[in-house]
Amino acid sequence: MCGIAGYSLSPDSDVPRTLAAQALLAGIAERGADAAGYAFRSPRSPVVVHKQRSGASRLLDQVEIDADATDVLLHVRDYTKGHPTIESNNHPIRHGAVVGVHNGIIFNDEELLESYDIEREHPSMTVDSEAIFALAELSEGRTRVLEELRGSMATAWMDERQDGVVFCARGTGRPLWLGEGDDGALFASTEHALEIAERYTGLHLAKRELPEGTLAGLEHGRVAWQERFSTNDEFEERQLPAVRAPQERRSCLRLLATLATAA
Helix, strand or coil: CCEEEEEECCCCCCCCHHHHHHHHHHHHHHHCCCEEEEEEECCCCCCEEEEECCCHHHCHHHCCCCCCCCEEEEEEECCCCCCCCCHHHCCCEEECCEEEEEECCECCHHHHHHHCCCCCCCCCCCCCCHHHHHHHHHHCCCHHHHHHCEECCEEEEEECCCCCEEEEEECCCCCCEEEEECCEEEEECCHHHHHHHHHHHCCCCEEEECCCCEEEEEECCEEEEEEECCCECCCCCCCCCCCCCHHHHHHHHHHHHHHHHHC
């Protein structure tokens, strides 16, 4: 069980970029403590990635998002496949032009990479999530390849060939919430994380859970489009509790309050 979150803002939005990212990260912190990371992009700029092997509480006060950034991804990891001692296994994951985050387990990742003759981004990588972003790069975000993934999935990614777009997809077995407001579109693994972001940024969001089998495009601070796809439910998975690191939640919320006061 991992946690994902992020946002899309218009270039002229006055939402505090770093504080919004910190609030979302604190909101998902309880979902994993093996690694944490974030990525952001400013208009016509490459994606910047920062990740480390720790819980969110040791990353929160180091988060720094450029003031003109429009797109952000966040992740906390409770790993299943791909040991976190190998940095490239931790999220956000880059494959070519695509940088993404994933909550869930893909069971046929090796088969898909082999069938499409795709090499790992780094030879030491073994994380199953890379298959999502390898296929996303290959298809440039078309839903057809998502139907080939067998396993549980809530995911989001940015493609450096498509400026200003954040792709969010929910397959099966994992939650994904969207929040839309006048100043931006946010997403997170839980509604509670969106509520924390509202509290600290002043945003007012219309919140809804993305249906399973849905790909949404967030662009310039709004949900610009949605497409449906068929999910592959032919797998068995042990159910894990959503709260994996309750101490991370407590630590992050205390630190977030301090950071917000100083901002």
